[in-house]
Amino acid sequence: MKAALFSNLSRLVPLSLMTLISVMIIGLTGCGGGGSSDGSTPSSPSASVSAGQITGFGSIIVNGVRFHTGGATLEIEDGTEFELTNTNNEDHLSRGMEVEIEGSIDDNGNGTATRVFVDSTLDGPVANLNQAGEVYTFTVLGQMVIAAPGMTVVDDTVLNSNLGTLANGMVIEVHGLPDGNGKVQASYIEWKANSATGLPADAFELTGKAVSLSAPTFMIGSQLVDYSNVTPRDGLLVEGSLVEVKGNLNAAETFVATGVEVKSGFDDHPEFEVEGLIVDLDTSAKTFKVRGQLVNYAAAQFLGGDETELINGVKVEAEGPISGGVLLAEKVKFKSSFRYEGPGNRVGNELTIDNPDGPNLTIIIDSALTRDETTGGEGPGEFKVRARQLAGANLLATRAEDDAGDPDRQIFQAPVVRIAAPLVEILDLDGANGVIVVDTSTMSDAPGDSDFEIEDAEVTRASFFASLKVGDIVKARYRDNEWDQIELELAD
Structure with missing residues (x-):
């Protein structure tokens, strides 16, 4: 019964993750090297x-x-x-x-x-700048860029770490994740020049899928590229190739290429890790591409989700060897680790979630970034949400849908920030404390009926806390005004 309740949450399918992106900072200590803390012989790299x-x-x-x-x-x-x-x-x-x-x-x-x-994704002038709440959208060389505080780091010099200092015509460098559909979820933005006037012929850069290929031109998003003066390198240019193009715009706004690199993946390696948005998902062949690298996930262990949640645009990290040009994934980690199932109240594009122990959560549902499958409109309702954290108790939904479960229970999934048994704090608030405080003191660990689980297996309270580490993903259920179940998902 407990496992069935928790399995509902795992069926929530994420969409593109921006959060874009944002990324989760891993609180590791030490500075590398091969030393072992217990004095044993260090393992070979x-x-x-x-x-x-x-x-x-x-x-x-x-x-x-x-x-x-x-x-x-x-x-x-x-x-x-x-x-x-x-x-x-x-x-x-x-x-x-x-x-x-x-x-x-x-x-x-x-x-x-x-x-x-x-390796940046775009270098070029800002156009069509727009702000809607916390989310900024604009185009660079025909590609829609999506940026938001908490997901996008902004240059702290000219741009003052503030997306509000962007202006149309300004030339910027954008790092981020192309989703294969002409959108880039920005993770970093840096000022390059106030205008494109006088910049050299190779000042701009464009990364994306080459479509409508008809030599010597192709399209990336809505940008026409003319490569008549260059020969593509590092692979065969075909319809749908992921390419990186350098050049500049002519008077007709055509991108005149001074270089075209086909991003066909990485060389064979015994150990490889790649992070990005899924494109070209093939569920029959059990493959997808990330950053141009073909990934086979047939034998993969999934962390933070399951195979049913794979979809084009989802942000993942794939790990394993590359052999014959294919990454044979041993692990696939979903990078949007916050999930929620339960009641909430939606007003406009904001969903407010009551937090049993801490500040209420505000989840933004944005048309450009969220796969919104809710049907109830505004007001109270029951929801299933997968989201990325922007900052503190503010999150951005990557998928939202209706829920028809028990309105008196809430299920939260998030990374562990602090452990002070019997308390487990999850979802980073300020680098030291969690947004949500799970009090396990009311939970039972009676044999055969324990409220503590590790990978769906019941364990004692002592075993649970002995295995729990900061950074682990846990699911916790709050029902009838108390926390009554917690489950740990092991990373290895």
Whole structure:
């Protein structure tokens, strides 16, 4: 009965995650290396590559791994190189930037980078700037960019860390995740120039799917690209290829390419991690693409969701070896880890959720970012929601739908922030405390009827807390004015 109640939540299918993006900062300690805390022989590292967003420093954190960067080479897209130390990373890098890392990850999960490559998604002028509540939309070279506080890190120099300082005509660099449909969920934005006047022929960059291919032109979103002066490199240019194009606009607003790179995936590696939005999902073949990399998930373990929740536009991290150009996923992690099932009150594009122990939650349901399948309109109702955290108790829904469950119960799923048994705090409030405080003191751990579960198996209270760590994903149920069930999903 308990498992059935919790399984309803796992059937919630997410849409594109922006949150875009935002990303969750993993609170790891230490700065890499291969040392073992118990004095045992350190495990040997294996060659690996990681591609994703920077989510923290102290060395750099990408895809939940802290990479030691002392002596690593940092390469910017224009070919400029720097030598990184473990203290100068923030001079050249920022949270939210998209990077590729070459190096190693040892058996203890410690990373060592030998090369870090910065790879932005768009460089070009802002147009059609619009703000609706917390969400900003605009176009850059025909691609819709979606940005929001908490999901998008903004340059702290000219732009003052404020999306409100953007202006039409301003040239910016955008890091983010193309969804395959002409939209980019921005994770980082940096000012480049106040206007495009006088910029060189290769000043702009455009990443996306090449469609309507008719040599020597193709479309990326609504932007026409002319590549008559160049030969595409690193792969065969075909309809639907993911490409990175450098160039500039001519008087007719055609993008005149000075370079076209076909992003056909990564070289074979024994260990690889890639984060991005799913495109080209094929449920029969059990494959999808992330950042141009073909992923086979037939043998994957799913974390933060299940196979039924895969859909184009969902943000995931896939881990495993690449063989023959295919990433054979051992793990697929859903990156939108907050879920809710229960009553709420919707007014306009905001859904308010009562929090049993803490500030009420406000979930934004935005037409550009949310797969909204609710039918009840405004007012009170029952909802199933998958969302990304913007900041504190404010979240952005990636999918919302009606629920017809028990109106007297609420189910929350979120990462653990703080553990002080019998209290478990989930959903980061301020880096140290949780938005939601789950009090397990009212729960039973009687044999055969325990309210504590690890991966659907009942356990004792002591076993549960012995296994629980900060960063783990838990589901907790609040019913009839008390917390009455909690389940831990193991990451490994």
